[in-house]
Structures are given as C-alpha cells and as structure tokens.
Amino acid sequence: MARFSDPNVPATAFTPYLEPGEQLRHWAYGVKQPSMLLILPLYLLAILPGAIAVALLTKEYIVGLTDRRFIVLRFKGKNIDVQEVIDYPLNSLPPLKASTGALFTHIKINDPAKPFVAKFHRLGMPGNREHGMAMEAALTGKTA
Amino acid sequence: MNLDERGLPTAQPATHQAVRLCPFCAAPAHAKFCGSCGRDTTAPRRPCQKCRRMMPSNEPACRHCGATYKSDMRWKVPLIIFLFLLAFVVSFIIAVVS
Numbered sequence: 001m002a003r004f005s006d007p008n009v010p011a012t013a014f015t016p017y018l019e020p021g022e023q024l025r026h027w028a029y030g031v032k033q034p035s036m037l038l039i040l041p042l043y044l045l046a047i048l049p050g051a052i053a054v055a056l057l058t059k060e061y062i063v064g065l066t067d068r069r070f071i072v073l074r075f076k077g078k079n080i081d082v083q084e085v086i087d088y089p090l091n092s093l094p095p096l097k098a099s100t101g102a103l104f105t106h107i108k109i110n111d112p113a114k115p116f117v118a119k120f121h122r123l124g125m126p127g128n129r130e131h132g133m134a135m136e137a138a139l140t141g142k143t144a
Numbered sequence: 145m146n147l148d149e150r151g152l153p154t155a156q157p158a159t160h161q162a163v164r165l166c167p168f169c170a171a172p173a174h175a176k177f178c179g180s181c182g183r184d185t186t187a188p189r190r191p192c193q194k195c196r197r198m199m200p201s202n203e204p205a206c207r208h209c210g211a212t213y214k215s216d217m218r219w220k221v222p223l224i225i226f227l228f229l230l231a232f233v234v235s236f237i238i239a240v241v242s
Contacts, residue, residue: 020163046235049227056220076216084190084201085167114188 003029003060004125010062013080017071017087026138027064028105028131030118034058061118063107065135070109072116086114098136105132107139167198 004010011027018024033039034057042050062080064071070093074084088094094111108117122129136142166173167189171180178185188201194211205212 017167019165046228046231049224049231052227053224056224082191084188085198086188087186089186 002123002125002128007125007127007131010080010125011064013062013073013075013082014064014066014071017073017082017085018066019068022066022068025065025067026131026134027062028120028128028135029124030061030063030105030107030120030132031124032059032061032118059118063118063120063135065138070135070139072118086116088114093139096139098140100129100133100136105129105136107132107136168200 072086104119120132166178169181192206195209
C-alpha cells in the first residue's frame with residue numbers, strides 16, 4: 001500500500017538539491033490527481049481505461065521542509081527519477097493553505113509563478129502523516 | 145535563528161546569511177537573479193533528459209547540450225486514447241457475438 005516502505009529513501013532524494021549547511025527537517029510523499037471534472041467522465045466512459053488514465057495523469061511528489069526552504073520534487077518511478085524541482089524560501093513564502101483530515105494532509109501554495117497543490121495520504125510512507133502535519137504546522141504557524 | 149510570528153526563519157542579515165548557490169551554474173547567488181548566468185535562481189527547474197544538468201522549466205532546450213525537452217504527455221495522451229478505443233472495440237465485439 002505504501003509507496004515507500006523505507007522513509008529514508010525519499011529523504012535521500014533531497015540530498016543533491018540541498019544547499020551547503022541546509023538541514024532537512026520533514027519530508028512527505030504526496031500526489032496530485034487530475035481534476036474530478038476529468039476523472040468522472042473518464043470513469044463513466046470505461047472503468048478500467050479510466051482508472052489507467054487517472055493513474056497516468058496523476059503526478060507524484062515528495063516535499064521537504066528544511067531550515068530555509070520548502071522544496072517540492074516531482075518524480076516518477078520507484079527510484080525517484082526527479083522530473084522537476086520547485087522551492088519556496090521560508091522567509092518569503094507565498095500565500096498557502098494547508099489542512100489535515102482523516103486520511104490526507106492537503107497543501108496548496110497560491111504562487112502565480114509556481115503554483116503547487118498536492119495531498120499526502122497517511123499511508124504514503126511510514127511517518128507520512130506525522131511529517132505532513134509537522135509541515136502543515138510549520139507552514140501555517142499552527143501548533144502541531 | 146530569528147523566527148517570525150508563524151515560527152518560520154526570517155531573512156538574516158547579509159553577514160550571517162547562508163551561502164546560496166545558483167541551481168543552474170553553481171555560482172554563489174546573493175540575489176534572485178544569478179550574477180553569473182543571469183537566470184532566476186528561484187524558478188522551477190528540471191534536470192535535462194540528456195545531460196541531467198538543471199535547466200529552468202520554462203526553457204524548451206538545454207543550454208549545455210541543446211537537447212529539447214519532451215513531455216511525458218507525448219506518449220500518455222495517445223496511450224489513453226488507444227485504451228478507450230480498445231475498450232469500445234472489445235465491448236462492441238462482445239455485444240455482437242453475444
């Protein structure tokens with residue numbers, strides 16, 4: 001069920017993208033699915049191809065919170081083949097929304113130049129929920 | 145470390161600021177735009193599919209090796225269309241046979 005059984009695997013993926021002296025504090029695995037306005041017609045047309053289409057169109061992310069930045073890595077594959085890197089300095093964070101429900105932690109960053117939205121399932125990797133909630137608390141200023 | 149009202153690190157004075165490196169040319173970057181290569185050091189970036197060096201996501205070709213970026217959608221969208229057509233053909237054949 002979990003995308004990563006070892007939480008250190010996604011953590012090591014951040015190593016090439018950290019600046020000298022930068023410390024990774026929290027990290028989590030999340031996904032961004034296509035819009036429900038697309039998912040529903042796909043499933044209504046045909047269930048199995050619809051499910052395959054949704055899986056193909058779903059983007060996978062690992063996000064990391066360091067002492068300086070919030071880093072987003074879009075990747076594919078089990079070996080974390082990084083496709084794109086987005087970072088947001090913590091001292092000039094754009095407006096964002098973050099919340100935690102029963103299953104998911106949602107993080108949405110409303111930056112017109114580099115928008116980001118993803119949801120982090122509690123079973124994404126061991127500790128995903130704790131890391132997600134810690135990042136939510138750090139980004140929004142809530143107490144964890 | 146100075147923290148703001150949200151508990152996040154605030155901008156440090158220049159003398160205490162950690163060394164930032166340009167993600168594209170690895171030169172020390174003290175401002176948003178790199179003094180060496182001139183690119184926005186905070187822009188979204190991706191590794192070149194050929195030489196694996198970082199390039200801004202909005203640049204269509206790598207400055208180092210000249211390779212053009214090819215989106216995964218180039219094969220995903222045709223595959224999705226093919227799967228739906230296949231499903232309709234199979235369901236049509238099943239309906240005719242039965």
